[in-house]
Amino acid sequence: MHQLTLAEIARGLADKQFSAEELTRTLLARIARLDPQLNSFITVTEEQALAQARAADARRAAGENGALLGAPIGHKDLFCTKGIRTSCGSKMLDNFAAPYDATVVEKLAAAG
Structure with missing residues (x-):
């Protein structure tokens, strides 16, 4: 999932290929695994990111479909x-x- 473009993420979320929470968990796991060597993040707000992902999934389930809705952004x-x-x-x-x-x-x- 980490190689998807923003357009591919938006399409995948809209087509229900994956949820925002699933995508966020995958990317957070990648950050946890690689950031000790890369040192690319100063602060990672894991709980906040997951809460926002769940909220985005709920908004999508209610019929909302914004282009960035559910796309994790650092x-x-x-x-x-x-x-x-x-x-x-x-x-x-x-x-x-x-x-x-x-x-x-x-x-x-x-x-x-």
Whole structure:
């Protein structure tokens, strides 16, 4: 699943080839397996990602079908995410937890 394009993910979710939760679990497992060597993620919000995936699956089951609905997206550590460590890769901001969501984070959340 990690080699699918965003368009293929959207199609797979729409065609019920896999659920958002199944996709998210697969990608989280890959991150857990490979990130110790790659060091590509500063913060992984596994529980939040799974809760959002379940919510996206429920929205799809209710008939909603947005293009990004259920597609897992990892974003850079420079976009503030409320209550989540947002260090911008800086030691000075290492313990900063954002008090709000950046606009792009709000829009991605609304898209599911």
